[in-house]
Amino acid sequence: MSKQEAPAARTRLNRERVLQTAVGLADAEGAEQVSMRNLAAELGVVPMALYKHVSSKEELLDGMVDVIIGEIEPPPVDAPWKDAVRERVLSARRVLQRHRWARRVLETRTNKTPGVLAYMDSFIGLFLAAGFSVDLTHHVMHAIGSRMWGFTQELFEDPPSEEVREFGEAELAMMEEMAKRFPNIMRIATASAHESESVVGSGCDDQFEFEFALDLLLDRIEQLHEQGWSFRTARSR
Incomplete structure (x- = not known):
């Protein structure tokens, strides 16, 4: 009879692990996906287990801010x-x-x-x-x-790239009207391209x-x- 494998030791839950996991979840899916339920699922625990380490969603977000500031x-x-x-x-x-x-x-x-x-x-x-x-x-x-x-x-929003989408007639008419009414703003706002990754x-x-x-x-x-x-x-x- 073969020996049954012992279950893998579960990593102990602590505040640092909770916050680091929350930051990773936000990096992967956005801060709006960081909820107590989603975070508990990511950690493999029940949501109530988190409240020993963070008392609320607001305290969780505050802790996440401290994590990134530490970087x-x-x-x-x-x-x-x-x-x-x-x-x-x-x-x-x-x-x-x-x-x-x-x-x-x-x-x-x-x-x-x-x-x-x-x-x-x-x-x-x-x-x-x-x-x-x-x-x-x-x-x-x-x-x-x-x-x-x-x-x-x-100050300025980048105009959408023509490679991403085409302007409709209403949008083109609005931009033409903007150019007539506020020519200096349009000249500056559309002056140069920007690298999206920066x-x-x-x-x-x-x-x-x-x-x-x-x-x-x-x-x-x-x-x-x-x-x-x-x-x-x-x-x-």
Whole structure:
């Protein structure tokens, strides 16, 4: 009589495994598919088992945000502040490009999770350690805004490619009318093609445009720092 094979040991469930699996599920199927039921099925457990580790869907999403923020690489040690900030931002952008669902989830979070707070604290610290005043750093953070997370809100939507679909008569007429009424917008919005793989979310916020705007912003911040800028003196002009 042959020996019966012992059942494979089940991997112990913990919060880290739950969150990592949720991130993988979102990567594969989108954040909208991340439910307690679907996640439990992915883990091979009953849904109630998850509640020992995450108390709700909102806490699950907060935890997923902390997981991806943990993937943002720290800047090189002793790098000049501008290089350090630039690399931190571009690393955040690379993370969002790996996790296409993450931007929308980030935008919906109302609570500052420990991971979010730690990232913001370290980001602010790059300026303070470089000798920036608290005053200037405050305004710098307002100016940088969502760029610290690797994205900005898109201004223009890319027109659909002719290779993907053909325009109907109504759409062509609407575009012609737009071109007549708002010629400058149409000229800019259709000025150049964009590489779809470089876009975070929809629209024309491709990698070149993101870095172009980031560099302009950092150059001006550097000038203000060197000039000893303060809110009080700026308001008094």
